[in-house]
Amino acid sequence: MIQKAFIVAGQPHPLLAPEKNAGWASLRKAYEAVGREIESSGAELILVYSTQWFSVIGHLFQVDPKPKWTLVDQNWYELGEIPYEFRIDPEFGKLYAKICKEHGMQAATVAYHGFPIDTGTVVALKLLNPNNAIPASVVSCNIYAEREETRALGYAARAAIEAYGKKTIVIAVTNLSNRYEVADIDPAHDRISSQKDDEWNRKILEMFGEGRLEDVGQVARDFAREANADMGFKAIWWLGAVMGESNKYDGKVWDYQPVWGTGSAIVELTPNPRKQIEWEKEFDEGPVMQFAETGTGLETHNVLAEAPDVHRASELSSHEDVIRTERAAKPVGPYPHARRVGDLLFLSGIGPRKAGTNEIPEGIEEQTRACIANIKAILEEAGSSLERILDITVFLTDMQRDFARFNKAYAETFGTIQPTRTTVGVDSLPTPIDIEMKVIASA
Amino acid sequence: MSNGQIIGGLLAPHPPHIVYGENHWRNEPKSECGWEVLRWAYERARKHFLAKKPDVFLVHSPHWQTVIGHHFLGLPEFHGLSVDPIFPNLFRFNYDLKVDVELAELIAEEGRADGLNTKMMRNPNFRVDYGTIVSCHMMNPDWDIPIVGISSNNSPYYFSNEMGQAQMIKLGEATRRAIEKSGRRAILLASNTLSHRHFTTEPEIPEDMSREHVYEHSGYLWDMQVIDLMRKGRTKELIAVLPEFMDHAVSEVKAGSFAWMLSALGFPNYPGEVFGYWTVIGTGNAVVGWDPDLKERATTQGASA
Numbered sequence: 001m002i003q004k005a006f007i008v009a010g011q012p013h014p015l016l017a018p019e020k021n022a023g024w025a026s027l028r029k030a031y032e033a034v035g036r037e038i039e040s041s042g043a044e045l046i047l048v049y050s051t052q053w054f055s056v057i058g059h060l061f062q063v064d065p066k067p068k069w070t071l072v073d074q075n076w077y078e079l080g081e082i083p084y085e086f087r088i089d090p091e092f093g094k095l096y097a098k099i100c101k102e103h104g105m106q107a108a109t110v111a112y113h114g115f116p117i118d119t120g121t122v123v124a125l126k127l128l129n130p131n132n133a134i135p136a137s138v139v140s141c142n143i144y145a146e147r148e149e150t151r152a153l154g155y156a157a158r159a160a161i162e163a164y165g166k167k168t169i170v171i172a173v174t175n176l177s178n179r180y181e182v183a184d185i186d187p188a189h190d191r192i193s194s195q196k197d198d199e200w201n202r203k204i205l206e207m208f209g210e211g212r213l214e215d216v217g218q219v220a221r222d223f224a225r226e227a228n229a230d231m232g233f234k235a236i237w238w239l240g241a242v243m244g245e246s247n248k249y250d251g252k253v254w255d256y257q258p259v260w261g262t263g264s265a266i267v268e269l270t271p272n273p274r275k276q277i278e279w280e281k282e283f284d285e286g287p288v289m290q291f292a293e294t295g296t297g298l299e300t301h302n303v304l305a306e307a308p309d310v311h312r313a314s315e316l317s318s319h320e321d322v323i324r325t326e327r328a329a330k331p332v333g334p335y336p337h338a339r340r341v342g343d344l345l346f347l348s349g350i351g352p353r354k355a356g357t358n359e360i361p362e363g364i365e366e367q368t369r370a371c372i373a374n375i376k377a378i379l380e381e382a383g384s385s386l387e388r389i390l391d392i393t394v395f396l397t398d399m400q401r402d403f404a405r406f407n408k409a410y411a412e413t414f415g416t417i418q419p420t421r422t423t424v425g426v427d428s429l430p431t432p433i434d435i436e437m438k439v440i441a442s443a
Numbered sequence: 444m445s446n447g448q449i450i451g452g453l454l455a456p457h458p459p460h461i462v463y464g465e466n467h468w469r470n471e472p473k474s475e476c477g478w479e480v481l482r483w484a485y486e487r488a489r490k491h492f493l494a495k496k497p498d499v500f501l502v503h504s505p506h507w508q509t510v511i512g513h514h515f516l517g518l519p520e521f522h523g524l525s526v527d528p529i530f531p532n533l534f535r536f537n538y539d540l541k542v543d544v545e546l547a548e549l550i551a552e553e554g555r556a557d558g559l560n561t562k563m564m565r566n567p568n569f570r571v572d573y574g575t576i577v578s579c580h581m582m583n584p585d586w587d588i589p590i591v592g593i594s595s596n597n598s599p600y601y602f603s604n605e606m607g608q609a610q611m612i613k614l615g616e617a618t619r620r621a622i623e624k625s626g627r628r629a630i631l632l633a634s635n636t637l638s639h640r641h642f643t644t645e646p647e648i649p650e651d652m653s654r655e656h657v658y659e660h661s662g663y664l665w666d667m668q669v670i671d672l673m674r675k676g677r678t679k680e681l682i683a684v685l686p687e688f689m690d691h692a693v694s695e696v697k698a699g700s701f702a703w704m705l706s707a708l709g710f711p712n713y714p715g716e717v718f719g720y721w722t723v724i725g726t727g728n729a730v731v732g733w734d735p736d737l738k739e740r741a742t743t744q745g746a747s748a
Contacts, residue, residue, distance in 0.1 A: 053528065054528065054529060055528075055529055056529050056530075056641045056643060056724075057529070057530070057641075057642075057643060057644060057645045057724075058643060058644065058645075060531075070568050072566050072568045072569045072570065074507055074508060074509065074569075074572070074594070075508065075509045075510045075511070075514075077564060077566050077569060078562075081566070081568060106643060106644045106645070108532070110531050112526055112531045112535060113524070113526075114523075114524040114526045114535065115526050115528070115531055116526055116528050116570065118528070142643065144641070144643050145643075178601075179601050180510045180511075180597070180601060181510075181511075182510060182511060182512070182560075182596070182597070182598050182601065182602075183511060183512070183560055184511055184512075184560060228601065260510065
């Protein structure tokens, strides 16, 4: 249900003073064009993460249905005031906060008269959604949250969007390089703070233009160190997790301009699951959502409390080609039961643990039958069947002891179906099971 | 007018929790109690400094953050609702304050003459930050003495601790000269916490004091080291270690309020009076005053130099 993502800068200059600088005017124009695109997209929700809304205690979620105020920016007040009245979707904010809490994160909703909505959010919503045609939801940026917690926040957003079922536009409000001119300048001569920062910005934008969101997430720390990127560029970790952490997007850089020395850009990312990646960067992390935050101060901040809850993670994926089912035993790692590519189904290694209880049957015959039952459930979930299996690789932990009895039990099902088969002996399997099967089938 | 003087300076941290713990009528959320050690510290400081009959409080706050130079509240009155964006559950404060605009303009002029970039903020809809409000409220809950509100320049966050501190020392000198010219009896409030690492969770009852302690031992050791220098009156050594303190204890003195005050006070070589130290969601907060009238008493309290 995620339609698109946008990265936008949150300084008020394009909104309040476009006439003072050609670059600010250009940003304003790009902002407005994106706003028109959003309005005509059929989107039903705009989800905003702004680096200018700081939080300390976990994350905050705006649920006031109609916040109204006149913003006078603490620094840029000379540019003018920004009266605002926004249309917020409180139900989505509550759902998002609830999902965060369920996964061990500190989360609180806010609905207070006079709550100071940050300048970044105000600018983004005023320019992207000027008529409040689409309800919005806003989440804070925790100043302490590192990569894992920020990714978890993004995965929770993804889960909330899927559960909510509305077409959603995702907005990350962040500067690129974030070094301001600290003296008064002639606005007409605004430029990026340094050549180095400018070069880094252009490198990052080149990657965005190629739709390489995950790659940007991987180099965010370097970018932050070298160009003082806004809040460590953590907004990109959040956005990456919301969007599924891949490089499979069509990217478009609408504009890139200096705003008082900082790097300000407007970038569009459209999911493209069919995008061919010829030279893919390796991914070293799976989904993460579970955190321990006891608040004692004695724990290491935001340590991953346990291995990612794969069952929970399974709720998060929206890849159309990913197959998961409750009728088969849960995977024991961050992988799905199966994936579909064209007319083929590739199953992960499937063991004999029973769905629901994780019980491991006694004996190789029963374990073989249990493996086949799990495979059957997964294939049926994918609209296929045992009869459409093409190839099986079987892993046995004790070939000498078990092969004959395994073979007999195997034949009960596959004697007539006759898929190709390879049987290998292995030292061990991840859990105390004696057999695992890897299957390729027709969809 | 001339012969103005700074009659005192206070390290006056601003966690909104202490206002929440007080249950003052101006603050909407209500509590059972909480953070008494700090609140009582403020009570003692208040009793002492209000007895000196100040004409004005000057407050430098980290929560009014400015990019271009140093800004001053520039209208005679501000009123409105200040909602803490981080702890909105604890702090929604109805403020109504008066500003000594004349003194603020004098400081701005002195700063400009010394090469600083200064500005007057004259928009009546400007929302005064909660750092300014908490420090001022804890010193003068009747709000019957005007203030000078000064922003915190973000230079140390873009460049270096040392660069930021050098600016604050200049601003302190400009502040002192302006006060002397103004004829005012002024008290300075440096609205800074010491070690500034917060917990990222909050108890179900925010004022549950069984959950309150310093975030980490290293932060506490740093706090004790800098407080020891305060108690010994070794403020020139103190200012030299502050940049390191900022890095090692994530200290909020990076925002410059404390350096500004010490500079304005002329780096006192007599001990500061420690009215109290305690933690607020893990951060180290000390209420420490400098006043020549406290010199003898504070000296007996401090460890020997």
